[in-house]
Amino acid sequence: xxxxxxxxxxxxxxxxxxxxxxxxxxxxxxxxxxxxxxxxxxxxxxxxxxxxxxxxxxxxxxxxxxxxxxxxxxxxxxxxxxxxxxxxxxxxxxxxxxxxxxxxxxxxxxxxxxxxxxxxxxxxxx
Amino acid sequence: xxxxxxxxxxxxxxxxxxxxxxxxxxxxxxxxxxxxxxxxxxxxxxxxxxxxxxxxxxxxxxxxxxxxxxxxxxxxxxxxxxxxxxxxxxxxxxxxxxxxxxxxxxxxxxxxxxxxxxxxxxxxxxxxxxxxxxxxxxxxxxxxxxxxxxxxxxxxxxxxxx
Numbered sequence: 001x002x003x004x005x006x007x008x009x010x011x012x013x014x015x016x017x018x019x020x021x022x023x024x025x026x027x028x029x030x031x032x033x034x035x036x037x038x039x040x041x042x043x044x045x046x047x048x049x050x051x052x053x054x055x056x057x058x059x060x061x062x063x064x065x066x067x068x069x070x071x072x073x074x075x076x077x078x079x080x081x082x083x084x085x086x087x088x089x090x091x092x093x094x095x096x097x098x099x100x101x102x103x104x105x106x107x108x109x110x111x112x113x114x115x116x117x118x119x120x121x122x123x124x125x126x
Numbered sequence: 127x128x129x130x131x132x133x134x135x136x137x138x139x140x141x142x143x144x145x146x147x148x149x150x151x152x153x154x155x156x157x158x159x160x161x162x163x164x165x166x167x168x169x170x171x172x173x174x175x176x177x178x179x180x181x182x183x184x185x186x187x188x189x190x191x192x193x194x195x196x197x198x199x200x201x202x203x204x205x206x207x208x209x210x211x212x213x214x215x216x217x218x219x220x221x222x223x224x225x226x227x228x229x230x231x232x233x234x235x236x237x238x239x240x241x242x243x244x245x246x247x248x249x250x251x252x253x254x255x256x257x258x259x260x261x262x263x264x265x266x267x268x269x270x271x272x273x274x275x276x277x278x279x280x281x282x283x284x285x286x287x288x
Binding site for chain 2: 006007009010011012013014015016017018020021022028033036037038039040041044045046047048049052053057058059063064065066067068069070071072073074075076077078079080081082083084086087088090091092093094095097098099100101102103104105106107108109110112113116118
């Protein structure tokens with residue numbers, strides 16, 4: 001049973017990664033900034049619904065949230081390597097800076113959630 | 127100060143200014159996603175999630191990844207120092223030569239770390255161990271999807287020469 005969930009997760013990742021990088025650059029090239037905004041609306045919304053609302057990507061309650069961003073990130077780097085002949089190692093500086101920003105935001109959000117009224121009201125109710 | 131911020135380091139392929147904008151841009155998008163997305167889904171259900179995709183990711187795409195072009199510069203504007211001019215906060219290292227690092231990277235790492243930090247201190251190792259196979263499956267799927275998509279450059283179907 002377990003391998004089926006991982007199978008489903010991998011399929012969700014493959015589809016969302018391919019959809020992002022098939023549509024996003026072309027819409028940006030055709031319609032500029034508004035094309036990028038439109039791409040976010042049409043791709044990420046349906047891919048979020050598919051991966052996280054319907055649960056194609058496995059996310060049990062109370063466990064670590066695994067986001068479709070992992071798949072999109074991996075797809076972006078591999079797409080660049082295969083299609084544009086970029087060097088994989090050259091992705092590392094930007095990747096490390098992105099990871100630092102993500103970890104900082106995660107730590108900051110833990111602090112900020114303690115003082116946000118919406119979050120605290122929900123905690124008191126339940 | 128200006129000279130220091132715009133000094134290009136060949137070893138890391140970035141300027142200090144590029145490092146700062148990358149870290150700050152990824153901080154912004156991750157923070158907003160962590161704080162807003164879950165609440166919007168709680169308030170509006172699936173429509174809230176799809177709305178978040180449009181307003182959060184759309185807005186922060188403009189912050190982090192925008193490049194000039196309204197159908198007029200699809201090959202990007204060449205920078206006098208080599209490579210392309212970059213207008214987004216997430217700086218693609220080596221003057222844009224690095225394979226595309228998307229802001230999905232930072233959102234995924236941020237959400238992963240956030241739920242790790244929110245877990246109880248004693249259970250964190252178990253949480254990490256439970257999540258790693260799922261991450262591996264997702265990354266594997268992404269690699270397959272990205273690699274197969276990249277193959278279209280070998281079928282000669284290059285829209286706009288890109």
